[in-house]
Amino acid sequence: MAKFFNEMHAYDAAVNGGAGGELTREHYREFCNWLAQQPAERLKRKRAEADLSFRRVGITFAVYGDDAGTERLIPFDIIPRIIHAGEWAQLQKGLAQRVQALNMFIHDIYHDQNIIKAGIIPAEQIYKNAQYRPEMQGISVASDIYAHIAGVDIVRAGEGEFYVLEDNLRVPSGVSYMLEDRKMMMRLFPELFARNKIAPVDHYPDMLLDNLRSVAPMGVDNPTVVVMTPGMYNSAYFEHAFLAQQMGVELVEGKDLFVNDNAVFMRTTRGPKRVDVIYRRIDDDFLDPLAFRPDSSLGVPGLLSVYRAGRVTLANAIGTGVADDKSIYPFVPDMVRFYLTEEPILNNVPTYQCRKPDDLSYTLANLGDLVVKEVHGAGGYGMLVGPASTKAQIEDFRQRLLAKPDGYIAQPTLALSACPTFVESGIAPRHIDLRPFVLSGKTISMVPGGLTRVALQEGSLVVNSSQGGGTKDTWILEN
C-alpha cells in the first residue's frame, strides 16, 4: 500500500476479489484509458519532441553559479496532474481568501498596525524583519493592493486536504512554464483535449495586463505598463521576456529608465516616454540605489521618491516581503480571522518557531523527523529535510539552530502527494506541489490551475527547478 496520496490511483481494499489494490480515481479515468493504449515508442518519441522544441524555442532558465549565459531546460513531464472541478473550487476560494487577508495585513502594518495593537502578532516580529521597509510607513498605494501577483505553493496530503507551504509575494516565477506546458501538451496530444474538458489558461497574460492597468496611479487614464527585468542572465529572463511580449509591453532594464520631474521615464528612440506601472521582477534591495543597496546597477536612482509620491505603481509593491517571510507564515490563519472574520479555508502546515524556547527544544529533540527552514531562505537552499539527512547534516543544523534560533522554523515532514511521472525506469510516482498564480487588483482573479512542480528524484520532496525539479501540465477538469 502506498504511503502517500497518489493523485491518479486510490488504494481500494475491495478490488482484486478482496485482495486490495489500486483503483484509478474517477477524474483520471479517461486519461488512463488513453495512456494504456499508447505504444511506449510513441510516448518516448513525444518526450524527445518536447525536449527539442523547448530547446528550439529557448524555454530555458539560467542557473546561478554557472557561467553567465549557461541555459538549461526544466524537465517537462508528459503525464498531467489532474484536479477535479470540485476541489479546484475549494482551492480557488481558499486562495482568494488568503491573498486578500495578506494584502490587508501588509496595508495594516504600513498604516495603523491594528493587528499588532490587537496583540495577534508581536511588534518585534514586524520591525526586526529584514523585509520590513520603514520607507513604506504611511504611504498610500493604488487600491491599497501590495501583492498584485502571488504564487502560493500548495501541497496535498489527502483528499480535499491542501496545505499552503509558502505565500510568494515578491517576484514569484513559473507562470510562463504553466502556459508553455499547456501549449506543449496541446501540440503533442491534441486528441486528449477533445476527450477531456480541460479548463483553458491561455488568457493569463490578458488578465495580468488588465490587472496591472487597473492599479495605475490616480488620474492616469491610459497607463503605460512595462515589465522590469534584471537582464538576460537572470534565471527567469525567459519568463520576463515572455510576459512582456504576451502583454505587448516593453521589457525594460534599470538603465532604460530614469527619474525626472517626479516621474519615471523610459529612454526610447523618439525621446523620453512616461511610465505609469512597473511590473518589476527585481527585488526591493536593487530597485533604487539611492534608497536601498547603493551598489545596485539594476535599479533606477530616485524611483522610491516617485513611488512614495504616488506617481508610479510598482507591482508587487515595495515591502511585501514582510508578509511572505517564514517567520510571519504561522500567523496567516490568524490574519484571515482578524481581517475577514472568516475561518481559513486552506490549512497552514503546523510550524515550530524556533525563536520560542518551547518550539526550539521540541525541534532540537526531533530533528530527524522535521523539515527545518531558514526564515529568509528561498529556492530550496538552506533547509534540512530530517528523514532524508545524514547524522552529520543533522548535527550541523543543530549547531546552526543553537547559534541563531530566530533564523529558523521547523515543520513536520508532510506526506506530499505523488503523481505518476515518466522516469528512467518507466512510470513511477513522484512528489509534486502546485503553484497557482493569484492576481489582485480591483478584484481577485486567477486562471484555473497553476504550475505543478515535480521532484524527479525518487523519494525527494524538493521540487525547485534549481534543485533539479521538473514541471507538468496541470488540468482542472470541468464537470
Next chain:
Amino acid sequence: MLSRTADHLFWMARYTERAENTARMLDVNIQTSMLPQSAEDAERGWRAMLGISELQSAFDHQYGLLTKKDVLDFMVRDPMNPSSIASCLKEARENARAVRGTLTTEVWETQNATWLDMQERLSDTILENDPSQFFEWVKYRSHLSRGVTLGTMLKDEAVHFIRLGTFIERADNTARILDVKFHGAKESGRGNDSLQRDFYYWAALLRSVSGFEIYRKVYRDVITPERVAELLMLRGDMPRSLLACMDEVVANLKEVRNDVSADTERFAGKLHAELQFARIEEILAEGLHDNLTRFLENIFDLGNRVSRDFLVPLAA
C-alpha cells in the same frame, strides 16, 4: 521603442549580415582556389580574405604561417576572432535573446535554431570535407532570417532598425569586397593576362555577391572589371550594390526620424545622391580605391551617427 531594444535589433541584423558576407567571401575563395593558379596567387587570395575584414595582424599574432586551413578555421569557428562566422552568429543570437519579446516567435526561433545548428555543424567535419556546404547553409539561414522578418513582423520601428542594420552592414561589405578584389587584380597584373583567366576571376567576384546572373541579364556582354564595379556600386536594381543599400538606408532612416536625426538624414542623403548621380568613368578616373575608401569611412561614420541619434540612450 526603447533605445536599447533598437540597438540590439540593429546589431542582431548587422551580425547576421556579416556572417553571410564572410561566408560569401570565403566560399568564392574556395571556388577560385580550385582553378589552376600559382602558389603565390593562392596565398594572395587567402591573405585578401583577412585584409577585407582587417584581421591580418590578429591572424598573424595567433597562427603565424598562413595556410588555407588556418584561415578557414580563423574566419569560421575561432571564438577569439570576433568577426568569425561562429562569433557573428553567436552575437546575433545574443542580441536577439536580449530582445526576444520584441521579435515574433518565428524570428526568434530562426536565430536560436541557427545558433544551435551551427554548433552541431561545426563539431562535425563538414568544414574540412565540404566547406561550401557550410557556407551555403550560412547564406540560407541569413536569407531565412531576412525573409521571416519581413514575412512575420509588424512594419514598425523594430523592422526599420533591423533593416538599417542589414543595409549599413551590407554596404560596408560590398565596398570591401570590391576594393580588395580590384586591388588584388592590379597586384597580380591582371588585365594584361589572358581574357579567359580574367573571366574566372571576375565571375567569382560576381558570384560572391550573387551577381553573376544579374550581370548577364543587365549587360548581355563579356565581363569587364569596369562593368563589375558599375554593377556593384551604381545599379539600384542590383540588391547588394552600394546604391541599393543606400536606397534602403535612406528610406528606413526616414521612418524612424526623431528630433535630433535631421543631420544624419542629410548625411545619408548626400551619400545616396553621390552614388545615384555618379558615372563609373568618373569614379575610375578619380581612382576606385580612393573612392571606396572614402565610402567606407562615410559608412562607418553613418553607423556611429545612427547609434548616437537613436540607439545609445540619451540622458535626461
